[in-house]
Amino acid sequence: xxxxxxxxxxxxxxxxxxSAVAGVSLVGLSSLAQxxxxxxxxSWGGAYSMSQQKAYHEPWMEQTGDEIINIDRxxxxxxxxxxxxxxxxxxxxxxxxxxxxAMIACAEGLIEPLDHDELLADAPxxxxxxxxxxxxxxGECFVASIVYSNIVAFNSEMFPDDAQPSTIHDVxxxxxxxxxxxxxxxxxxxxxxxxxxxxxxxxxxxxxxxxEEGVQRAFAKLDTIKDEVIWWEEGxxxxxxxxxxxxxxxxxxxxxxxxxxxxEDQPFEIIWDAQVFELDGWVVPTGKxxxxxxxxxxxxxxxxxxxxxxxxxxxxxxxxxxxxxSNHAETGIDMMPHMPTFPPNFKTAIQKDDEFWADYSDELxxxxxxxxxx
Amino acid sequence: xxxxxxxxxxxxxxxxxxxxxxxxxRRSRVKAFLLVSPLLLFLVVAFVMPIFDMLWRSVDNxxxxxxxxxxVTALEGWDGESLPGEEVFAALAEDLREGQEARNLGLxxxxxxxxxxxxxxxxxxxxxxxxxxxxxxxEAMIAANDTWGELDTWQVIQREATPWxxxxxLAAVDRQLSPExxxxxxxxxxxxxxxxxxxxxxxxxxxxxxxLLLGYPIAFLLTSLPLRHSxxxxxxxxxxxxxxxxxxxxxxxAILQSQGVLNDLLVxxxxxxxxxxxxxxxxxxxxxxxxxxxxxxxxxxxxxxVMKTIPPSYMRAARSLGGRPFTCFRRVYFPLTIPGIAAGxxxxxxxxxxxxxxxxxxxxxxGRFITNTIAYHMQTSLNWGLAAAIASILLxxxxxxxxxxxxxxxxxKVKLG
Numbered sequence: 001x002x003x004x005x006x007x008x009x010x011x012x013x014x015x016x017x018x019s020a021v022a023g024v025s026l027v028g029l030s031s032l033a034q035x036x037x038x039x040x041x042x043s044w045g046g047a048y049s050m051s052q053q054k055a056y057h058e059p060w061m062e063q064t065g066d067e068i069i070n071i072d073r074x075x076x077x078x079x080x081x082x083x084x085x086x087x088x089x090x091x092x093x094x095x096x097x098x099x100x101x102a103m104i105a106c107a108e109g110l111i112e113p114l115d116h117d118e119l120l121a122d123a124p125x126x127x128x129x130x131x132x133x134x135x136x137x138x139g140e141c142f143v144a145s146i147v148y149s150n151i152v153a154f155n156s157e158m159f160p161d162d163a164q165p166s167t168i169h170d171v172x173x174x175x176x177x178x179x180x181x182x183x184x185x186x187x188x189x190x191x192x193x194x195x196x197x198x199x200x201x202x203x204x205x206x207x208x209x210x211x212e213e214g215v216q217r218a219f220a221k222l223d224t225i226k227d228e229v230i231w232w233e234e235g236x237x238x239x240x241x242x243x244x245x246x247x248x249x250x251x252x253x254x255x256x257x258x259x260x261x262x263x264e265d266q267p268f269e270i271i272w273d274a275q276v277f278e279l280d281g282w283v284v285p286t287g288k289x290x291x292x293x294x295x296x297x298x299x300x301x302x303x304x305x306x307x308x309x310x311x312x313x314x315x316x317x318x319x320x321x322x323x324x325x326s327n328h329a330e331t332g333i334d335m336m337p338h339m340p341t342f343p344p345n346f347k348t349a350i351q352k353d354d355e356f357w358a359d360y361s362d363e364l365x366x367x368x369x370x371x372x373x374x
Numbered sequence: 375x376x377x378x379x380x381x382x383x384x385x386x387x388x389x390x391x392x393x394x395x396x397x398x399x400r401r402s403r404v405k406a407f408l409l410v411s412p413l414l415l416f417l418v419v420a421f422v423m424p425i426f427d428m429l430w431r432s433v434d435n436x437x438x439x440x441x442x443x444x445x446v447t448a449l450e451g452w453d454g455e456s457l458p459g460e461e462v463f464a465a466l467a468e469d470l471r472e473g474q475e476a477r478n479l480g481l482x483x484x485x486x487x488x489x490x491x492x493x494x495x496x497x498x499x500x501x502x503x504x505x506x507x508x509x510x511x512x513e514a515m516i517a518a519n520d521t522w523g524e525l526d527t528w529q530v531i532q533r534e535a536t537p538w539x540x541x542x543x544l545a546a547v548d549r550q551l552s553p554e555x556x557x558x559x560x561x562x563x564x565x566x567x568x569x570x571x572x573x574x575x576x577x578x579x580x581x582x583x584x585x586l587l588l589g590y591p592i593a594f595l596l597t598s599l600p601l602r603h604s605x606x607x608x609x610x611x612x613x614x615x616x617x618x619x620x621x622x623x624x625x626x627x628a629i630l631q632s633q634g635v636l637n638d639l640l641v642x643x644x645x646x647x648x649x650x651x652x653x654x655x656x657x658x659x660x661x662x663x664x665x666x667x668x669x670x671x672x673x674x675x676x677x678x679x680v681m682k683t684i685p686p687s688y689m690r691a692a693r694s695l696g697g698r699p700f701t702c703f704r705r706v707y708f709p710l711t712i713p714g715i716a717a718g719x720x721x722x723x724x725x726x727x728x729x730x731x732x733x734x735x736x737x738x739x740x741g742r743f744i745t746n747t748i749a750y751h752m753q754t755s756l757n758w759g760l761a762a763a764i765a766s767i768l769l770x771x772x773x774x775x776x777x778x779x780x781x782x783x784x785x786x787k788v789k790l791g
Contacts, residue, residue, distance in 0.1 A: 076753045104756075107498055108480030185739075230656055231739055244633050355495050362755060363491040363564075369747075370566040372739045 036065040039295060042080070043096040045072030046236060047259040051311035052096075054329070056299040066295075077101060081110045081285060090285045094292045099142050100354040100361075102283045106141035111283040113141050119293065121301035123320035132302075136351075137279055137317040143300055144281035144317035146308065149340035149349070150189045151275045153238070153257040156267045158248045168274040171249050172197040172225055179248025182241045185231035187368040188357060189251060189276045192350055194221035196274045206353045215364070219371055231372070242268055258313035258338050262331050272345035278352040279317060313338040425769070432762035435539035437485035438531060441478065442469045446535040449528070454553075458528055463511035467504055474501040488757060489530045489541065496521040529553055542763035567764065570744040575771070577662060577743070578726040584666045585673040585722050586715060593677035593714070598686075615671040623732050626664040630655040630736075656738030664736045665726055672725060673718035680714030716783045724772055744768060 041057070043049045049070050057068045073080050077097040082105075084090045097105070105111045116138045120129040130138060137144035152171050156164060158179060170177050171193065183190055192205050198221045200208050208214030230247055232238055238250035239260040254275070260266040282300070284292055298304065305316035306324035313335060316322055325335050336342055340349070383391040439446060444465035452458050473479040479501055486493035496519050507514045516523040533551065534541070544550055544557060548565045552558045559565070592611065596604050614622060629635045632651040640646045654660060684707065692702035730745035737743070744764060751761035779785070 079753045079756055082756060103498070104480055104484070104494075106480075107477070107483060109477035110480075113477075233734070244631070246631060246633055359487065359492045359495045362487060362757070365755065366564050366566060370562075370564055373566055373569060 036067065037291065038067045038069060039093045039292065040069050040071055040091055041094045041096070042071045042073050042077055042092050044074040044235070045070075047255060047263075047312055048314075051255075051308050051314075052299075054311050055308035056304050059304075060295060060298055064294075078105055078110075081105055082108065085110050085286065090287060092285050093288045094296065095283050095285060096145075096280065097142075097283055098354075099136065099139055099144070099279050099281070100352075100358055102139055102142035102281075103354060103358055105283060106139070110286060111141045112286055112289045114138075114143060114284065116143060119143075119296060121297055123302050123318065125320070127320065129300075129318075132318050132320050134279075134317050134319065136354075137281070142281060142283055143296070144279035145300060145305060146280050146314035146317055147277055147341055148280055148314040149254045149275040149277040150184075150251060150352075151254045151257070151340075152193070152249050152251045152271045153242065153268050154249045154271065155242045155245060155247075156269045158245060164269065165249070165271060166273065168193050168197050168271065171271070172221060174225060174228060177248065180228050180230055180246065181225060182230045182232050182238050182247040182250035184251055185233050185372075187364040188352075188361070190222060190368075191215070191218040191364065192276055193251075193274055194218040196350070197221060202274065202348055202350055205350060206356050209356065209360070215367070219367075222371075239266070239268070242266070254338075254340055255312045255314050262328060262333060272340075273348050274350055275340060275345065275348075276350045276352050277340045277346075278354070280314075281317065309335055309339070313340075315339045315341040428762045428769075429766055431758055432542050432766045433538045433540065434759065435485075435534060435537055435541075437482045438534045439537050441473055441482040442466065442531065442535070444469050445531065449532050449535070452528070452532065454525075454529055454532065457512075457523065457525065460510050460512045462528075463515055463522070464509065467507065467511045467515070470497065470501045471504050474504065484756070485534070486530060488545070488760070489534060490527065492521055493527070493530075496527075526553060539759075542759040543767070545760055546763040546767055567744065567747065570742070570747060571767070571771070574727060574743045574745070574768075577658065577741075578723050581662055581665050581669060581726045582673075582719050582723045584662065585670050586719065588666070589670055589673035589677055589718065590711075590715075593674050593681055596674070596678050597681040597684075611671055611674055614667070619668060619731065620735075622668055623664055623735050626660065626667070626736055627655055630660060630663065655736050656741070658737075658741045660736035660738065661733045661741030661743075664732050665729060668732060669722045669726055672721045676717035676721065677711065677714040680711055680717070684710045712783070716779070720776070720779050723775065727768065727772060 041052075043052055049072060053070065057070070060066060061068055071092065074096050077095050078101045080092065081090075081095065084092065095111075102111065106113070116129045116133075120143060122128055123132040133144065134147065152168065154165055159165060159177065163176070165171065165173075165177050171181065191209060195205050195208055195214065195218050196202065198217060200214075200217075209218065230241065232241065232250070235253055235256055238247075238252035239256050241247045242250045242257075243260065243264070243266050254270060257268050257270055261268050282296060284296065300318075302318055302320040302324070305318050305321035306326075308314070309316055309321070309325045310327065310329040316325065322341065325339065327333060328335055337345075340346065385391055385394050445462060448462040448465040449458060452462070470479065473482065479497055483494040483497040486497065500515060500519055500522070503518050507518070521527050533555075541551070545560075546567055548560050548568050549557050550560050592607070596607055596611070598604075599607060627634070631637070632653060632655075634655075636654070637646075637651045641648050641651065646652065654663070688706055688710070689702055692706045693699070697705070727743075728745060730743060730749050733741055733743045734746050734749070737746070745768070748761050748764050748768075751757045751764070776785075
């Protein structure tokens with residue numbers, strides 16, 4: 001197993017034992033030393049947690065005898081971390097969260113700064129992590145595991161075969177593509193899409209949104225479909241609304257739609273045009289680094305990230321894993337075309353600007369709520 | 375005969391009766407207090423302290439004064455007319471450098487970002503670049519980030535340097551401080567809270583009225599049916615009461631949604647066209663229907679317990695004196711049930727003001743309550759100060775409602791069983 005060799009090599013300098021047991025799993029040793037601990041790992045639940053369970057947790061538990069407890073609290077991870085830290089009793093060992101939240105948690109000192117080249121595994125060809133992870137995947141306190149995407153999907157049965165929607169413009173075109181739209185009840189993504197649908201170029205979207213004129217323009221565009229929108233708040237809602245034909249279009253996380261398409265055979269299609277992609281990954285609550293060091297090393301190596309892509313259509317955050325993406329574990333379909341990073345899907349992709357949203361989320365959310373209430 | 379000359383009454387062992395009595399009373403008081411002390415302790419820890427904590431958080435404002443202490447000191451006496459001088463910038467550099475090392479700039483930058491969007495990245499970027507920055511800091515900082523060259527940045531820092539603030543309360547009622555220090559309305563496109571407060575109160579009133587309208591006849595039936603039937607009816611009232619709140623709420627989604635049971639039935643019967651299905655959920659209707667159903671038992675049970683104590687002979691007497699059924703009801707029966715109506719009404723009203731899961735699930739946009747905003751600021755935006763301010767106002771509203779109720783009807787008349 002490349003993973004074991006890597007691991008032994010990596011710690012050779014620090015652990016005297018390493019040279020004597022080269023090729024022997026150090027993980028095995030360290031787990032002997034701390035005999036079967038329990039790790040509380042916070043994640044998003046649903047199909048996503050399932051993919052982590054299969055790709056990381058199960059092999060890890062089998063190898064070390066550790067017990068991993070899944071806690072589905074990532075939706076409010078920042079609030080949870082802050083509350084636990086203020087109460088002086090941090091019970092979470094590892095948290096899956098968005099880079100924007102990680103930036104805030106890091107600035108508040110709630111999570112550990114990470115030395116990526118020290119903590120993470122090299123690629124099989126020896127490329128250090130700092131070069132093997134995609135842009136933006138390694139933050140001061142953050143290491144990404146996946147690239148996921150916010151897309152708009154539609155139920156293909158609700159449109160004639162010769163008039164299926166294909167671009168973000170179609171989502172805002174009530175005349176040719178009638179029906180309700182389910183959008184997330186947040187300004188994020190919706191404002192970006194509104195601008196693109198209104199003719200703003202992909203790479204000018206955030207510059208535009210920093211101006212009052214741009215924000216007004218985005219809201220004006222959203223006004224044109226406002227009466228036809230159902231606002232969702234939980235990630236599980238959009239696939240359900242589409243399946244029930246409550247809506248014709250729904251914005252969603254691409255993995256949820258993929259899951260409904262392959263596991264439940266739903267007639268959904270994804271509009272990849274103007275997908276807003278972002279990263280998601282691990283942070284370590286302050287004081288927990290030693291406890292999760294080995295697990296973090298394991299769960300972010302090339303093989304694990306590639307394995308995860310067998311279970312859910314989120315792209316691995318390492319270049320070395322991308323080439324290893326294979327077929328879906330249950331149905332055997334080729335996963336590549338379902339990945340946000342698949343070149344034809346990626347042509348008009350928008351990278352979510354975390355810094356922009358860290359600055360403007362408070363104000364724009366309030367403005368968005370006020371707009372909704374009008 | 376004066377009291378002092380009287381022979382004091384004593385008990386058998388010679389202790390004056392008065393003293394002995396006092397001792398006995400004190401002993402039973404201590405016993406009573408010890409018996410309630412677990413509850414008292416529980417209430418203090420789980421109820422009184424959190425409320426004071428909340429009130430405190432709604433005005434607490436430590437971020438700027440502690441983390442930018444040098445800057446704040448240097449800003450003293452600044453006229454607010456033109457950009458502050460180099461010594462203020464140097465103090466800021468010092469403060470930020472220290473904060474960056476201690477990794478605790480996060481709360482400060484969030485706090486300032488509430489007052490002025492963009493401050494979060496301004497602070498984190500500036501703090502990161504300080505390592506390579508050299509005096510004079512004024513030019514260097516403004517060159518690194520325009521925000522430091524804007525007058526209102528400094529006005530905000532100066533204004534928020536007090537350890538207490540009313541900004542959260544102002545924000546909770548859609549107001550803000552103008553640069554001149556006056557309280558003004560926020561721009562129209564940011565107004566949100568006041569209308570939500572009114573909606574919450576108004577819809578809670580509607581829900582209370584509906585539960586009364588539906589619950590009154592049921593409670594009456596419960597008291598007048600023969601025992602065998604009334605027991606069955608009571609179970610029908612209590613079963614939903616025992617069912618999980620979430621189950622009842624999601625069931626209403628299944629029934630009311632546009633592809634749901636009720637719409638399907640109406641389309642099947644030809645009452646409405648397939649394209650014109652009714653939107654009954656994810657709006658006000660959804661919230662009102664689901665909450666009326668969920669809160670119904672809280673109206674029925676107090677009504678029932680009051681009605682059960684009204685002897686049937688009263689109505690018979692009224693009838694035998696020549697009253698018509700409706701008059702008898704209006705002038706005899708109904709006034710006797712007012713304590714039950716009052717108890718049920720205040721219970722349902724206060725409970726519904728504080729509801730948040732049901733409006734969040736079935737309320738869509740138009741059926742949301744102010745409580746959903748509190749939850750949002752607690753869990754998502756993490757603006758706990760604003761959440762505390764809104765919650766404190768809500769608490770104040772509830773207390774005012776309760777006092778008004780006490781004035782008009784009297785809490786002593788309330789009967790819960």
